[in-house]
Amino acid sequence: METKPLSMLNLLLETHIGLKRQGPGSSEVVEQALGFLKPLNQFLRIADLGCGTGGQTICLAQHLPGMITGLDMFPDFIEKLNENVKSMNLENRVTGIVGSMENLPFQKNSLDLIWSEGAIDNIGFEEGISHWHDFLKKGGFVAVTCPSWLTRERPTAVDQFWSAAGSRLDGVSTNIEIMQRCGYQFIASFTLPEQCWTENYFIPREAAINRLSKKYAGNETMIAYEEQNRYESELYSKYKQYYGYVFYIGRTI
C-alpha cells in the first residue's frame, strides 16, 4: 500500500489536534480580558476567529450567555471543536464552522463581540482589525491576542523567526494606534504571563511531538519539524523579555 509522504502541515495538525490550546493562553487570561467587557449579559452574538479546537471558545461559552460561532480554516480543528461542544451539551449555543478570517461569513453590524487568540497575526493585525470592524455592531467589542514587541530593542533572531513563519511583530503602541485608526476606542491591553507559553503550550506541545517522533522515527520531515519547534521554544526562553502575546481590547465607535 502506498503511504503519503509526511508534510510539515500534517505534523502541525497531528500535534495540535489533541492539545487543549493551539497557542499561548489560559482560562485566567480569558477571564481577565472579559473583565473589561462588563456587563457580560449584553453579549449575545459572538465570533471566535482562528478558534482552533476551541479551548477558549468553550471557556467563553461558560462566561457569556450568547450564541458563539468558532471559525477556523482547518476542518479537523472544527470537527474536534464540534465534538467537544456536543460532549458538553453546548451545541444549542456554540457552533464551529470552517472559514477564513479574511472573508467573514457574518452579516454586517451583527456581532457584539469578536474574540481571537493567537490568530490575527496570520493575516496581519491591521488587515484583521479593519476587516472585522464592519461586522461588529456600533459599540461592539474586539478582544484579540497578538504577538508583539515589548521593548524598543528588537532582536534580529526573533524578527527573522516570526517573519519566516509568515507573521510580523509590532510594538504595543503601534497596534493601539492601528485600532484607533480603524475606528475603535482603545479599552485596554495587557501582556500574557509566561506560563501561558510554557506550561499551557510549549510543554504539552513537546510531549505531543515526542510521541510523534517515536511514531515517525527517522523520518526527515519529522526531524526538521521537531528541530523547528525546539528552536521556537529556545528562542522564547532566551528573548522572552523582548516579545510576548498581548491582549488588545477595543470598542467600535
Ligand SMILES: C[S@@+](CC[C@H](N)C(=O)[O-])C[C@H]1O[C@@H](n2cnc3c(N)ncnc32)[C@H](O)[C@@H]1O
Ligand atoms: C496559534 S493557533 C490559535 C488557536 C486558538 N485560538 C488558541 O489560542 O488555542 C492559530 C489558529 O488560527 C487559524 N488560522 C490561521 N489563519 C487563518 C485564516 N486566514 N482564517 C481562519 N483561521 C486561520 C489556524 O488554523 C489556527 O487554528
